[in-house]
Amino acid sequence: MTERKQRSPRPDKELAKAVEASKAPAISRAAAVLRLLGKSHAPLGLQAIARELGLVPSTCLYVLRALVAEEFVAFDADTKRYSLEAGVLTLARDWLTRNRFNDLAQPMLDRMSRSFEVTMLGVHIVGLDHIVVVASSQSGNNFQLSTQIGSRFPALISATGRCIAAFGGHSDEELESRFRTLRWDEPPSFDEWRAQVEQTRRQGFAIDAGNYIAGVTVLAAPVWKTRARMSHALVAIGIGGALQRNGLPALQKELAGAARGLSEQLGGVA
Known part of the structure; x- marks a missing residue:
């Protein structure tokens, strides 16, 4: 985000x-x-x-x-x-010291940020209300897309939102009601978005190719803390053209793999 x-x-x-x-x-x-x-x-x-x-x-x-x-x-x-x-x-300090996600995720975020020259985020999911940025890493390039720790965003926005819709067990009526309140640069229709949610469910990660912010590609993969609850997501953000040059398929594979490994470490299931 x-x-x-x-x-x-x-x-x-x-x-x-x-x-x-x-x-x-x-x-x-x-x-x-x-x-x-x-x-x-x-x-x-x-x-x-x-x-x-x-x-x-x-x-x-x-x-x-x-x-x-x-x-x-x-x-x-x-x-x-x-x-x-x-x-x-x-x-905040007491919460962070008890939150294993940050300790486990940060090395993964740093590695992918350097390897693919993208901004990496770890986000905490609060139901259908919102997501909160709890970890981040930047590539160090001159042009960066960034956000601050603690920033909040609507739960269903961008690639993370597609993951929440795909794996959260929410009804179409509830999702559509929330979807209608979202703001995008290039908004998809609800039917288009729902098809993308289904694709996310099949492939295990989500991609937002310029819908949320024009020209910016956002990838997200779900992280599970328990078998029943998607608790976090790993997010990669980069300029669309640059991501294609730097190996988008490889980033997708590594992001999904990191999320699965993190879920196993946290005691959930990917």
């Missing part, structure tokens, strides 16, 4: 919708505040945070004070603005 800010829904609107629909509003509000501050390039004031998330300022202040007390958010008394505090790193 790569960032496409000019075409993606505004993160603040997505967070506001999540807060509104939540059955645990206090938790959802706190999570929304943390995500908003994490995406912001500069500290934000109370009114700006409340406005972006559709919260009553007094409610927003209550959430912010609780997060400050827990050392997840920092408050600058001079500017009256809020930003993420180092406490969030503790949670």
